[in-house]
Amino acid sequence: MTQPKRPCGVCRTPVPGGNCPKHPRSKGGYRPGRPSVVAGTYGRRWQRVRLVVLTAAGWRCGYCHASAGTADHVIPVPRGGTHALSNLVAACHGCNTSKGERTLAEWCATGLAPGPAHTLLAARRRAGLPS
Numbered sequence: 001m002t003q004p005k006r007p008c009g010v011c012r013t014p015v016p017g018g019n020c021p022k023h024p025r026s027k028g029g030y031r032p033g034r035p036s037v038v039a040g041t042y043g044r045r046w047q048r049v050r051l052v053v054l055t056a057a058g059w060r061c062g063y064c065h066a067s068a069g070t071a072d073h074v075i076p077v078p079r080g081g082t083h084a085l086s087n088l089v090a091a092c093h094g095c096n097t098s099k100g101e102r103t104l105a106e107w108c109a110t111g112l113a114p115g116p117a118h119t120l121l122a123a124r125r126r127a128g129l130p131s
Contacts, residue, residue, distance in 0.1 A: 049083060057090035063099070063117040066092040075130045076101045086129055089120070104131045 007013065008020030015021075053071040061068040072091035075081030078101060091099070095114070099107045107113045108121050124131040 053088045061092040062089035063095040064114040
């Protein structure tokens with residue numbers, strides 16, 4: 001009995017069972033005992049820092065003033081930012097996702113940032129903080 005042809009998950013070429021010889025699937029699969037990436041990266045220390053940032057901001061997003069639940073790096077860590085409190089801003093999920101790995105200045109320049117984010121950018125520049 002032959003397997004039905006299904007598209008490869010990468011190149012979309014129809015192959016038996018969807019298992020493309022050019023793009024083999026990982027053998028690992030789901031591993032319930034493995035810690036998540038978030039748990040490994042954002043441990044207890046980060047959770048404490050996050051709570052400090054959110055409490056100081058009154059649980060309001062520094063970019064749009066909506067209810068905040070995350071802390072965002074103004075200068076992203078992969079771009080040379082640090083975990084210092086001066087580089088962190090309370091952010092709602094929408095703003096944090098929209099900003100992504102851009103700096104605050106780059107995000108404001110794209111036109112995707114809400115109005116209060118431009119005010120925050122100007123205030124940070126006046127204060128000599130990273131933006």
